[in-house]
Amino acid sequence: MNASNASQSWVVVADDPAVTGLVEVARTVADEVVAVVVGARPVADTVAAGVDRVVWLGEPGAVPLEAFAPQVAELVAAARPVAVVGAATPAGRALLGAVAARTQAPVLGGVRTVSVADGRVVVTHAVMGGIAERTVALEGGPAVLAVEAGAVPAGGATAPVAEVAGAPLDAATVTQVRPKVRAGVDLGAASVVVGVGRGLKAEADLGLIRGLAAAVHGEVACSRPLAEGVEWLPKESYIGISGQHVAPDLYVAVAISGQLQHMVGVRDAKVIVAVNNDKNAPVFGQCDYGVVGDLYQVVPALTAALGGSDD
Amino acid sequence: MKIVVAYKWAPNPQDLEVRADGTVDEARGKPAVSEYDPVAFELARRLADETGGEVVGLTVGAAAIDTPLARKAALSRGLDRLVLVADDALAGADSTRLAAVLAAAVRAIGGVDLVLAGDSSVDVAEGQVPLTAAAQLGWLGLGRVTAVTPAAEGLSVERDTPAGVAVLAVRTPVVLAATADAVVPRVAGMKDILAAAKKPVEVLALAALDVPAPAVTLATLGTAKPSGGDRRAVLFDGSDPASAASQLVGALRSAGVL
Numbered sequence: 001m002n003a004s005n006a007s008q009s010w011v012v013v014a015d016d017p018a019v020t021g022l023v024e025v026a027r028t029v030a031d032e033v034v035a036v037v038v039g040a041r042p043v044a045d046t047v048a049a050g051v052d053r054v055v056w057l058g059e060p061g062a063v064p065l066e067a068f069a070p071q072v073a074e075l076v077a078a079a080r081p082v083a084v085v086g087a088a089t090p091a092g093r094a095l096l097g098a099v100a101a102r103t104q105a106p107v108l109g110g111v112r113t114v115s116v117a118d119g120r121v122v123v124t125h126a127v128m129g130g131i132a133e134r135t136v137a138l139e140g141g142p143a144v145l146a147v148e149a150g151a152v153p154a155g156g157a158t159a160p161v162a163e164v165a166g167a168p169l170d171a172a173t174v175t176q177v178r179p180k181v182r183a184g185v186d187l188g189a190a191s192v193v194v195g196v197g198r199g200l201k202a203e204a205d206l207g208l209i210r211g212l213a214a215a216v217h218g219e220v221a222c223s224r225p226l227a228e229g230v231e232w233l234p235k236e237s238y239i240g241i242s243g244q245h246v247a248p249d250l251y252v253a254v255a256i257s258g259q260l261q262h263m264v265g266v267r268d269a270k271v272i273v274a275v276n277n278d279k280n281a282p283v284f285g286q287c288d289y290g291v292v293g294d295l296y297q298v299v300p301a302l303t304a305a306l307g308g309s310d311d
Numbered sequence: 312m313k314i315v316v317a318y319k320w321a322p323n324p325q326d327l328e329v330r331a332d333g334t335v336d337e338a339r340g341k342p343a344v345s346e347y348d349p350v351a352f353e354l355a356r357r358l359a360d361e362t363g364g365e366v367v368g369l370t371v372g373a374a375a376i377d378t379p380l381a382r383k384a385a386l387s388r389g390l391d392r393l394v395l396v397a398d399d400a401l402a403g404a405d406s407t408r409l410a411a412v413l414a415a416a417v418r419a420i421g422g423v424d425l426v427l428a429g430d431s432s433v434d435v436a437e438g439q440v441p442l443t444a445a446a447q448l449g450w451l452g453l454g455r456v457t458a459v460t461p462a463a464e465g466l467s468v469e470r471d472t473p474a475g476v477a478v479l480a481v482r483t484p485v486v487l488a489a490t491a492d493a494v495v496p497r498v499a500g501m502k503d504i505l506a507a508a509k510k511p512v513e514v515l516a517l518a519a520l521d522v523p524a525p526a527v528t529l530a531t532l533g534t535a536k537p538s539g540g541d542r543r544a545v546l547f548d549g550s551d552p553a554s555a556a557s558q559l560v561g562a563l564r565s566a567g568v569l
């Protein structure tokens with residue numbers, strides 16, 4: 001690739017108007033932020049409140065978003081932006097993957113900080129599942145970054161939306177969508193989160209965990225196997241490298257062993273409490289306070305000590 | 312139907328040592344077939360059995376990914392044969408480079424209808440490689456696949472999307488990445504392990520593949536051990552739950568988080 005356009009960065013949007021996280025990173029490296037939006041028109045209009053210009057690829061109809069990825073990559077490559085930022089979600093990564101393939105640039109995830117020094121984009125990001133951090137300076141092409149999506153931009157100044165006719169791959173048609181019952185989980189805003197893991201014996205026992213969460217005015221979350229595997233809680237409730245990253249004042253891990261992939265999601269919690277009946281569980285090496293004991297005795301006792309009651 | 316399962320031979324980073332300067336000592340790592348990849352093997356086997364097809368395992372990486380143990384671990388999970396690209400030029404390769412090599416190997420294998428992958432790898436856990444590989448091939452790439460079945464024209468695919476479960480009619484060739492719980496993979500038995508020794512393995516030379524050169528160079532300015540891992544646990548004995556609970560609540564009140 002030739003010299004990039006240092007004054008411009010692009011955000012690639014896959015039908016999700018929650019882009020403040022993307023735009024924030026894009027603005028750190030360039031003055032002008034252009035969004036290319038795959039998805040319905042209202043998404044493009046909402047994104048327009050947060051950026052300087054929107055390129056919208058038209059109504060996708062029954063075509064899956066991923067089919068637009070090559071076209072997104074062409075548009076981005078033609079503009080030669082200094083950075084391309086997308087959401088670290090499966091749909092976001094499909095767009096970023098196409099940009100990466102088109103530009104032969106790596107996709108950097110686990111992004112902590114981004115800056116510009118001596119005309120180069122400098123990125124500090126987590127590597128190897130979060131066990132280490134690395135700071136790199138990029139040269140020769142765009143910084144392609146997968147970041148946490150953030151929130152929906154608030155209304156206000158609205159950038160122009162230009163429609164470009166969509167040219168998706170002719171490879172798939174969505175024939176049916178069976179809607180999910182929305183759980184309305186908002187872990188990000190909670191100051192206390194109670195996470196439960198595979199040590200819980202039965203779905204009905206979630207009542208104990210809900211009772212504890214109510215007593216600490218917190219939200220219920222879980223480890224991945226409880227949301228993907230047994231599906232006792234919605235997928236939006238699991239914490240970790242592939243799930244939610246939270247930074248509450250207090251995180252209580254109940255019957256969670258403390259595997260790396262879970263714990264990176266609560267690394268920024270102020271205080272971590274663990275309840276586990278195995279005194280050698282790795283979680284005890286990663287918490288501030290721990291109770292070594294059976295959740296079925298400790299949780300009700302804790303709820304009572306907090307002045308609450310079991311469901 | 313010719314199905315390639317792209318899988319990774321990698322260690323769980325939890326077992327690796329991070330030095331104080333943030334560099335990673337991989338010596339203690341025990342590489343294995345990455346945790347979620349057996350889901351892709353299982354989906355591929357079922358689909359191949361239904362369509363009378365072939366399942367080819369494919370992995371790319373540093374020279375150390377090609378050991379007798381590594382070959383057997385993959386071949387005992389329902390593959391018909393295995394293709395490897397094992398070259399130290401790929402040590403520490405980023406997702407774009409790995410995807411480019413996978414795509415080149417898929418082209419070299421030839422006539423592939425479907426590339427299946429797992430949710431994400433145990434060491435990087437990003438789920439980026441299959442989606443980038445799809446783009447390198449010029450094919451459609453779909454993640455979060457929960458079911459694949461043969462259909463009149465190609466495949467019927469179910470996906471877990473933010474809006475709900477989407478059902479798609481998909482034409483091949485295509486790249487699909489499964490969710491962690493799409494199917495429960497079978498456990499390799501003694502018979503499978505013995506049969507693995509007789510299955511064909513082909514090693515492709517990296518130099519013989521048509522792989523685009525990386526365009527971006529990364530200069531490492533520094534490494535660090537992340538903060539947040541240095542918590543000092545104060546433990547309470549839960550054999551007297553009421554006493555442990557009141558001590559804990561007291562401690563949390565003094566810490567100002569309740």
Ligand SMILES: Cc1cc2nc3c(=O)[nH]c(=O)nc-3n(C[C@H](O)[C@H](O)[C@H](O)COP(=O)(O)OP(=O)(O)OC[C@H]3O[C@@H](n4cnc5c(N)ncnc54)[C@H](O)[C@@H]3O)c2cc1C
Pocket residue numbers: 196197198199200222223224225238239240241242243244254255256257258259260261262275276277278281293294295296346347431432433434436
């Ligand atoms: C690529 C990849 C990505 C992943 N991403 C995530 C992620 O984002 N989030 C995530 O959570 N996981 C993730 N995982 C899975 C992760 O590695 C662990 O397998 C998972 O976190 C373990 O969940 P757990 O602690 O609930 O279960 P387990 O590890 O089975 O632990 C259960 C714990 O409960 C304790 N226990 C049992 N009974 C009791 C009792 N009566 N009272 C008290 N304690 C009890 C046990 O001692 C044990 O420590 C990922 C894995 C991979 C490979």
